[in-house]
Amino acid sequence: MSQAQDTTKARLLEAAGEEFAEKGFEGATIRAIIERAKANIAAVNYHFGDKEKLYVQAVIESHRCGVDMEPVCMNPADSAAEQLRLYVRHFLERVLAIDNRDSWHHKLMIREMLQPSHASETLVREVIRPKFERLMAILQRACPEADEKRLIASSFSIIGQCLHYKMARPIAERLVGPDAFAGLDLDYLTDHITGFSLAALGIGPPIGCGDRDSRTPVSTSAGNGQGDPR
Amino acid sequence: MSQAQDTTKARLLEAAGEEFAEKGFEGATIRAIIERAKANIAAVNYHFGDKEKLYVQAVIESHRCGVDMEPVCMNPADSAAEQLRLYVRHFLERVLAIDNRDSWHHKLMIREMLQPSHASETLVREVIRPKFERLMAILQRACPEADEKRLIASSFSIIGQCLHYKMARPIAERLVGPDAFAGLDLDYLTDHITGFSLAALGIGPPIGCGDRDSRTPVSTSAGNGQGDPR
DNA sequence: CCGGAATTCAAACAACTGTTTCAATCTAGT
DNA sequence: ACTAGATTGAAACAGTTGTTTGAATTCCGG
Numbered sequence: 001m002s003q004a005q006d007t008t009k010a011r012l013l014e015a016a017g018e019e020f021a022e023k024g025f026e027g028a029t030i031r032a033i034i035e036r037a038k039a040n041i042a043a044v045n046y047h048f049g050d051k052e053k054l055y056v057q058a059v060i061e062s063h064r065c066g067v068d069m070e071p072v073c074m075n076p077a078d079s080a081a082e083q084l085r086l087y088v089r090h091f092l093e094r095v096l097a098i099d100n101r102d103s104w105h106h107k108l109m110i111r112e113m114l115q116p117s118h119a120s121e122t123l124v125r126e127v128i129r130p131k132f133e134r135l136m137a138i139l140q141r142a143c144p145e146a147d148e149k150r151l152i153a154s155s156f157s158i159i160g161q162c163l164h165y166k167m168a169r170p171i172a173e174r175l176v177g178p179d180a181f182a183g184l185d186l187d188y189l190t191d192h193i194t195g196f197s198l199a200a201l202g203i204g205p206p207i208g209c210g211d212r213d214s215r216t217p218v219s220t221s222a223g224n225g226q227g228d229p230r
Numbered sequence: 231m232s233q234a235q236d237t238t239k240a241r242l243l244e245a246a247g248e249e250f251a252e253k254g255f256e257g258a259t260i261r262a263i264i265e266r267a268k269a270n271i272a273a274v275n276y277h278f279g280d281k282e283k284l285y286v287q288a289v290i291e292s293h294r295c296g297v298d299m300e301p302v303c304m305n306p307a308d309s310a311a312e313q314l315r316l317y318v319r320h321f322l323e324r325v326l327a328i329d330n331r332d333s334w335h336h337k338l339m340i341r342e343m344l345q346p347s348h349a350s351e352t353l354v355r356e357v358i359r360p361k362f363e364r365l366m367a368i369l370q371r372a373c374p375e376a377d378e379k380r381l382i383a384s385s386f387s388i389i390g391q392c393l394h395y396k397m398a399r400p401i402a403e404r405l406v407g408p409d410a411f412a413g414l415d416l417d418y419l420t421d422h423i424t425g426f427s428l429a430a431l432g433i434g435p436p437i438g439c440g441d442r443d444s445r446t447p448v449s450t451s452a453g454n455g456q457g458d459p460r
Numbered sequence: 461c462c463g464g465a466a467t468t469c470a471a472a473c474a475a476c477t478g479t480t481t482c483a484a485t486c487t488a489g490t
Numbered sequence: 491a492c493t494a495g496a497t498t499g500a501a502a503c504a505g506t507t508g509t510t511t512g513a514a515t516t517c518c519g520g
Contacts, residue, residue, distance in 0.1 A: 024254055024345075025257075027254070027256040030507080030509090040467095040468055040470080041470090041508095042467095042470090042509090042510080043467085043468070043469095045510075046468080047467095050509075051507095051508065051509090110344065111344075112401070113397060113398045113400070114340065114341075114344065116404075120400070123401075124404050124405055128401060128405060129405060132405055148410075149413055150422070152406055152414070153414060153418070153419065153422045154422075154426065156391070156394055156395070156398075156402065156414075157423065159394060160392075160393065160398075161391060162390075163394060163398070164386055164387075164393060164394070167343060167397055168343045168386075168390075170343070170345075170346045171342070171343045171346065171350065172386065174350065174351070174354050175354055176382055180382060183379055184379075184386075188383070189383065192380070196383075196387050197426075197430065199432065199436070200430040205432075206431055206433075238498080259476085259477070259478085260479090261477085269498085270497095270498055270499055270500080271478095272497095272498070273497085274478090275478085276496095276498080277497095280478075280479075281477095281478060
């Protein structure tokens with residue numbers, strides 16, 4: 001069906017994704033795309049029809065990298081706290097990626113969030129909603145007595161914390177300085193956001209007001225995230 | 231100094247702000263702006279020089295609405311928790327505004343965050359940083375023992391929660407349905423985000439989980455207390 | 461090797477972009 | 491009323507945009 005190959009259509013889609021993610025729909029030009037893809041200018045019309053259909057296809061293409069969360073890591077035997085930790089870490093991995101090839105996928109999704117196009121329905125249905133319901137399930141396990149409204153708001157609280165480092169990255173970096181911002185790496189932010197949210201939900205110790213040193217007490221990598229000797 | 235008047239320059243700036251906020255820099259056209267402002271096409275060149283300078287001026291203009299937080303509400307006698315609550319509420323008021331005339335100010339700032347232009351330096355220096363340091367001061371009062379890194383991350387956690395409702399509004403609405411989304415109004419979100427964050431910081435009861443008494447009130451001036459206890 | 465379909469290519473198209481020009485008009489100051 | 495400056499107006503400019511065309515080329519089953 002789709003292209004792992006190096007066909008013109010696939011290169012076009014990849015180039016379009018990067019260009020659209022970087023400059024937006026209006027900012028990106030077909031000529032820049034076909035140059036990046038080393039294709040002819042008529043190729044986009046031949047393979048996709050017009051610029052807008054190419055954009056929609058690029059957004060849809062950026063999905064495939066988004067649905068790989070499910071099989072990867074979730075272990076039903078893990079505690080809700082540990083599952084949340086894995087969820088946050090996986091989310092942040094994509095959010096903090098800027099150099100690798102997958103970076104434009106998330107960037108394009110962000111643009112689609114800010115200014116939904118015809119592709120947004122598909123985007124929500126096939127990518128965002130599955131992720132969202134996964135998080136909702138984790139939170140419901142963690143807080144069995146919370147009503148749905150509270151679960152939704154809490155999900156948005158967690159997603160919002162993660163996405164902020166994607167959305168406001170340039171501004172945040174300028175705000176606190178490059179050095180301080182560089183210190184907020186994947187490990188630290190995973191610990192912080194997980195700990196912050198777990199404490200908010202009543203699981204685990206509060207953040208920051210430690211009587212001890214400031215290192216977050218949640219275990220760092222694939223260990224159990226839950227229990228911790230304060 | 232500037233225009234409360236109805237001069238062409240002022241109308242141009244207002245129209246440009248709306249148009250830029252809605253369509254982005256590349257998407258907005260000068261002709262659409264001058265049509266909205268009922269001005270001639272040469273006016274933008276005469277008053278501002280070119281399109282980019284007009285954009286920068288529009289971004290700068292959107293500041294004036296942003297610095298009014300300081301004098302308004304903060305009472306040094308309030309507790310840190312109460313100050314945080316006012317901060318969050320004030321932030322959310324702007325974030326959730328979509329219909330009123332000020333809505334494009336925030337929208338434009340969001341665009342500037344995603345894709346900083348020459349105006350971002352001024353934006354950070356004169357608007358964002360003052361707000362940010364105000365929040366940092368509140369958090370430092372709340373958590374005197376937290377180091378700066380933790381304070382920064384916690385600030386971003388709070389800001390991220392609030393901004394998410396601006397950034398992802400169309401997607402979030404489609405995600406949970408219009409009715410459920412409409413339930414997340416200013417009052418509810420203020421309670422939720424404030425409670426969520428205070429609990430995370432170790433002040434106040436956790437959110438949503440019934441294992442403890444979720445009614446334990448945090449002192450709130452504006453009337454109702456903690457989040458709705460079902 | 462042949463022949464038809466699929467694909468690529470260079471060139472040109474019309475529409476729209478931001479910008480400029482210069483004359484027309486309006487607005488004080490005298 | 492007159493004039494100098496500020497502002498507005500309509501038209502045209504050069505450049506770029508997305509799109510189309512039709513021939514040239516490649517690909518592949520017979």
